[in-house]
Amino acid sequence: MSAAASTVSTAPSSPRQYPMFDDLHIASGATTPERRLSLGDLPPSPLPSGKHRIAVIGSGSWGTALAKIAAENAARHADMFEPTVNMWVREKQVNGKKLTEVINKTHTNQRYLPDVSLPANLIAVPRLPDVVRNATLIVFVTPHQFLPTVISDLKRAGAIHPQARAVSAIKGVEVEGSEIKTFASVIERDLSIPCSALSGANIALEVALEQFCETTIGCPSAADSALWHAVFDAHSFRVTCVEDVNGVSLGGALKNVVALAAGFVDGLRLGGNTKAAILRIGLKEMTEFCLEFFEGAQRNTFSNESAGVADLITTCYGGRNRKCAEEFVKSGASFDDIERRLLNGQKLQGTATAEEVHAFLKAHGRVAAYPLFERVYQIAFNGMPPAQLVKGL
Amino acid sequence: MSAAASTVSTAPSSPRQYPMFDDLHIASGATTPERRLSLGDLPPSPLPSGKHRIAVIGSGSWGTALAKIAAENAARHADMFEPTVNMWVREKQVNGKKLTEVINKTHTNQRYLPDVSLPANLIAVPRLPDVVRNATLIVFVTPHQFLPTVISDLKRAGAIHPQARAVSAIKGVEVEGSEIKTFASVIERDLSIPCSALSGANIALEVALEQFCETTIGCPSAADSALWHAVFDAHSFRVTCVEDVNGVSLGGALKNVVALAAGFVDGLRLGGNTKAAILRIGLKEMTEFCLEFFEGAQRNTFSNESAGVADLITTCYGGRNRKCAEEFVKSGASFDDIERRLLNGQKLQGTATAEEVHAFLKAHGRVAAYPLFERVYQIAFNGMPPAQLVKGL
Numbered sequence A, B: 001m002s003a004a005a006s007t008v009s010t011a012p013s014s015p016r017q018y019p020m021f022d023d024l025h026i027a028s029g030a031t032t033p034e035r036r037l038s039l040g041d042l043p044p045s046p047l048p049s050g051k052h053r054i055a056v057i058g059s060g061s062w063g064t065a066l067a068k069i070a071a072e073n074a075a076r077h078a079d080m081f082e083p084t085v086n087m088w089v090r091e092k093q094v095n096g097k098k099l100t101e102v103i104n105k106t107h108t109n110q111r112y113l114p115d116v117s118l119p120a121n122l123i124a125v126p127r128l129p130d131v132v133r134n135a136t137l138i139v140f141v142t143p144h145q146f147l148p149t150v151i152s153d154l155k156r157a158g159a160i161h162p163q164a165r166a167v168s169a170i171k172g173v174e175v176e177g178s179e180i181k182t183f184a185s186v187i188e189r190d191l192s193i194p195c196s197a198l199s200g201a202n203i204a205l206e207v208a209l210e211q212f213c214e215t216t217i218g219c220p221s222a223a224d225s226a227l228w229h230a231v232f233d234a235h236s237f238r239v240t241c242v243e244d245v246n247g248v249s250l251g252g253a254l255k256n257v258v259a260l261a262a263g264f265v266d267g268l269r270l271g272g273n274t275k276a277a278i279l280r281i282g283l284k285e286m287t288e289f290c291l292e293f294f295e296g297a298q299r300n301t302f303s304n305e306s307a308g309v310a311d312l313i314t315t316c317y318g319g320r321n322r323k324c325a326e327e328f329v330k331s332g333a334s335f336d337d338i339e340r341r342l343l344n345g346q347k348l349q350g351t352a353t354a355e356e357v358h359a360f361l362k363a364h365g366r367v368a369a370y371p372l373f374e375r376v377y378q379i380a381f382n383g384m385p386p387a388q389l390v391k392g393l
Helices: A003-007 A021-028 A061-076 A099-106 A128-132 A144-157 A183-191 A204-208 A222-232 A245-267 A272-293 A299-304 A306-317 A320-331 A335-342 A349-363 A371-381 A386-390 B003-007 B021-028 B061-076 B099-106 B128-132 B144-157 B183-191 B204-208 B222-232 B245-267 B272-293 B299-304 B306-317 B320-331 B335-343 B349-363 B371-381 B386-390
Strands: A054-057 A085-088 A122-125 A137-140 A165-168 A173-176 A179-182 A195-199 A213-218 A237-242 B054-057 B085-088 B122-125 B137-140 B165-168 B173-176 B179-182 B195-199 B213-218 B237-242
Touching (some): A054 A061, A054 A128, A099 A122, A144 A183, A165 A183, A173 A245, A173 A349, A183 A195, A183 A245, A195 A222, A213 A306, A245 A299, A245 A386, A272 A306, A272 B213, A299 A306, A306 A320, A306 B272, B054 B128, B061 B085, B061 B222, B085 B128, B165 B183, B165 B222, B173 B183, B179 B183, B179 B245, B183 B195, B195 B245, B213 B222, B213 B245, B213 B306, B222 B237, B245 B272, B245 B299, B272 B299, B272 B306, B272 B371, B299 B306, B320 B335, B320 B349
Parallel strands (some): A054 A085, A054 A137, A085 A122, A213 A237, B085 B122, B137 B165
Antiparallel strands (some): A173 A179, B173 B179
């Protein structure tokens, strides 16, 4: 139905091996995945089979949803991918049985994604080095606090193929003093393999139920772009690749700070005008922050892509950061209290990121340039009355 | 609190008479209105007093909310504006009394904006020529179907000051065959005065209750920009002026087509991922439509301003277009039925605009380039199953 479809050439006339960014942008909405790529379009695999092998590190709801799509695409494109996709599952006992065995027998992840059937070629594997052995495409989707251990275990085992590529679907950023790092850059640095970043308006359960949605993958090269597009693009999970790893990573982190502001607005019982203004200003600060501190970040990633504006919208209308911030205003309780009460003691991403962004901006003398981020921090941690959020903003 | 504040010069060193667009962009979030402008900053008034006189044509909830702000600013900036702001009210009887007299005595518009106090210098006037006599700044905020009559009455009376300027806060577009026109351009053409356009995430009641929000004014020149900024910018109603009358006008019209799509998603009980994807794709089609068919339209108006992304968000999460579209899917009734049942027979903006946009695109052979707009039209008018909205989009 898209006019762009008529301009997509299925037989490229140039000798290059894989589609460029622009082709993938056009292709993502234009044709079915089956017609889009063949092995010849992809960068070659270093494995003897000539095929790529996918591994997924993480098996929470988001990890399992991504693993499901990757395994379905691997099965569908048998000419491009090894059929089996390994998924790392930290072994647990579920009703007296090993979780990996339950997953591999029932093809459901009853702990984190019940009621969703997983493909038979998705294999739960308990030992981390076994997961990634001979994998050329590794998806990192653990909770961020486990990443350092995962990386050091992988390094110790020497299990990473030297020509592997990674993608990070881990949300958040890491701040140390005046340094800020995305998890994609941490993976790239510590494992010496290129790392892309995947983020978008992607509530895990809705993705797993195959409700139509979109995602964005920021890739360091067109080769990464072609491969990750082939791994993840599906009929109800539309992938757009952009050349902006940092922008995609930061979108997924900073949106949670804006979601706290949106929750404060809801808690103050202000209406849709104010909330929309907060989202607009938040999107602007997210963009400016990324452009100021990350070389090569692109404005369009925020204004046009799922990882920017769309993810921000979903998070500010649903999601637990918004919800807990609303409760913060209505109850007057601290975030520690609310986390204990509503999240079983799990920590909110938004408050952690607000604190880290504040520390980072302070170290750079730039707090005043980001008034919304700063007010969220002051309200959450320093007793600023929530009604101050919008005063003279 | 904004770092940008430190770069705003209150005493411009250049000899120009009024701030340029960029200054207003920066100023809108940086200083209080009181400090921002003085008479010397504004383009001169052609009136003997040297002051500008504001008139408002329209007194529905949105007209009254805008008139309230304009009158408050006129009173506050007594050096720049004549104190009295006239507002055209079509005379009606309310409990046996004339509506104009009730408004002028009680300083509330009990019919369209009850419970909101209006300033004493806002005067309800029943005869249209009396409203605009000697007005240099005229706000058009009638329902769009009344505009032709209003314009011909004004022309017949010869009541418009030849150096007056107008701003249109009327939503929608007018399509005739292969021609599409904004109401700002109709006013400008028929009355031979420059016409700006005001639009944003502005639910009237919330604006009148002084909940923090933002709006955008698209202006044909920096002089218009300076004047309309002075008329409307307030502590809880932040104005940004942009040099894009068409983009601002189209944002307010096309958002309603996307809101129907958002309502279909809600009616199908799809989740936040799908809705966010629809908003992202909708914003993209709105932008492309405007760039394709309106010279001088700017991408940033949609991606950055209240009239673009923020208004779209509010309308797709609240608002009657969304609500009626949800009901359309859930009940299986026609829009005519739903309008009778839920809107007392009033017509939806979104369906009218979807029909006009379809006719216009068809006349230009460009239907296929706007798949979301087209599917909304097909679902609303041609029996396409709503679930087709997102299939392969």
